[in-house]
Amino acid sequence: xxxxxxxPDPRTELGLLTAPGPLLLEPDKVLLxxxxxxxxxxxxxxxxxxxxAPAAAVRRAHPGLRAVRLPGRLLMxxxxxxxxxxxxxFGAALAFGEPSExxxxxxxxxxxxxxxxxxxxxxxxxxxxxxxxxxxxxTDAGTRADVDVEVVAAAARDAGIRCVLGLVCNxxxxxxxxxxxxxxxxxxxxxxxxxxxxxxxxxxxxxxxxIPEAATEGTLRATARLAAEAGAVVQxxxxxxxxxxxRSLVRHGxxxxxxxxxxxxxxxxxxxxxxxxxxxxxxxxxADTGTAVSYNPVASAWKGNAVAPATxxxxxxxxxxxxxxxxxxxxxxxxxxxxxxxxxxxxxxx
Numbered sequence: 001x002x003x004x005x006x007x008p009d010p011r012t013e014l015g016l017l018t019a020p021g022p023l024l025l026e027p028d029k030v031l032l033x034x035x036x037x038x039x040x041x042x043x044x045x046x047x048x049x050x051x052x053a054p055a056a057a058v059r060r061a062h063p064g065l066r067a068v069r070l071p072g073r074l075l076m077x078x079x080x081x082x083x084x085x086x087x088x089x090f091g092a093a094l095a096f097g098e099p100s101e102x103x104x105x106x107x108x109x110x111x112x113x114x115x116x117x118x119x120x121x122x123x124x125x126x127x128x129x130x131x132x133x134x135x136x137x138x139t140d141a142g143t144r145a146d147v148d149v150e151v152v153a154a155a156a157r158d159a160g161i162r163c164v165l166g167l168v169c170n171x172x173x174x175x176x177x178x179x180x181x182x183x184x185x186x187x188x189x190x191x192x193x194x195x196x197x198x199x200x201x202x203x204x205x206x207x208x209x210x211i212p213e214a215a216t217e218g219t220l221r222a223t224a225r226l227a228a229e230a231g232a233v234v235q236x237x238x239x240x241x242x243x244x245x246x247r248s249l250v251r252h253g254x255x256x257x258x259x260x261x262x263x264x265x266x267x268x269x270x271x272x273x274x275x276x277x278x279x280x281x282x283x284x285x286x287a288d289t290g291t292a293v294s295y296n297p298v299a300s301a302w303k304g305n306a307v308a309p310a311t312x313x314x315x316x317x318x319x320x321x322x323x324x325x326x327x328x329x330x331x332x333x334x335x336x337x338x339x340x341x342x343x344x345x346x347x348x349x350x
Contacts, residue, residue: 021045024065026055031076041067042075049077078136079331083235083273083294083323086123086152086163087111087143092326100241102303103210111144119145123152127159129329135161139294139323141235141273142166142208149193153203166208166235167193169223172216186215187222194230208235211244212256212265220265227269233292236260239282240274240305257282266291273323274299276306283309283316292319297341298334299325307345310338 022045030040030052041055043062051058059067091110094102114122123143130138140163143152149167156163171186190207197205207223209215215223227234238256239245248256257278260266266289273294275286286293295308313320322334 082321089126114145123155134331137162142168294323
């Protein structure tokens with residue numbers, strides 16, 4: 001009596017994922033731009049998708065590769081978290097009911113109390129949570145902990161996640177904790193940071209300013225120039241809190257985003273975090289300058305802020321991505337929250 005061959009052991013199949021060289025993967029489903037499909041396979045070589053097609057076609061094109069079957073699994077591109085604070089993971093439970101500018105009462109003091117060990121642990125915890133939630137890249141907006149940012153980079157590497165690593169370049173904020181020892185300028189430190197991770201397989205350098213008022217106009221211009229020249233980004237929390245908008249109007253006669261435009265800091269190199277309080281003119285500034293935005297819907301719910309007009313941004317061709325702001329590291333729930341927030345705030349057409 002003929003017997004059917006035994007089903008492959010999923011544990012053995014998954015073990016092949018650590019083998020060197022290209023991999024031919026056959027999951028139950030592959031997520032394409034138009035939706036999930038059955039019966040497809042992919043070839044991964046050197047960390048990149050080399051081929052994505054129906055399984056039979058992939059097998060014919062790569063006869064020398066053994067297919068690794070992944071039953072019960074979906075294969076998809078990784079999510080990118082466009083705004084995170086890796087060293088704030090210990091304070092996630094404190095992010096409810098704050099009327100405005102929670103960073104002043106919670107985040108800055110919390111990060112200021114971290115040493116190298118606790119900063120590393122907090123960052124690695126956040127990175128592992130992100131991986132579990134489907135993120136393969138996190139964009140860290142810079143730590144206020146008085147440690148070398150290499151501590152955060154090491155945590156990301158050890159977790160195995162890509163990290164766009166911000167260096168805080170504040171120079172006009174009494175609460176700033178950028179690690180400047182007074183012997184080098186903010187600009188010199190920024191230049192060294194951008195060069196430090198050149199060629200790193202997992203870490204990409206970025207510059208950061210906490211909020212526009214935390215840096216002098218010269219530094220805002222200089223960081224924009226350095227980032228543009230290096231092909232990097234500058235991350236700035238912009239138009240997130242009403243109090244910050246009011247202070248900018250009193251001080252400059254301009255809203256924060258307008259102030260950044262006036263000093264020449266807008267452009268493709270700027271990643272504006274939150275941007276929840278935008279006027280029609282500011283939407284035009286974003287569109288005209290190619291500035292990008294991090295839309296952080298769960299942060300709006302947790303902290304009681306306004307909701308960024310993502311649908312209007314999409315209509316205007318403004319580049320934006322989804323960010324967790326360190327709230328929850330689950331890509332699917334984040335995408336659901338993004339749609340839900342738009343429906344509540346702007347009546348997204350169904």
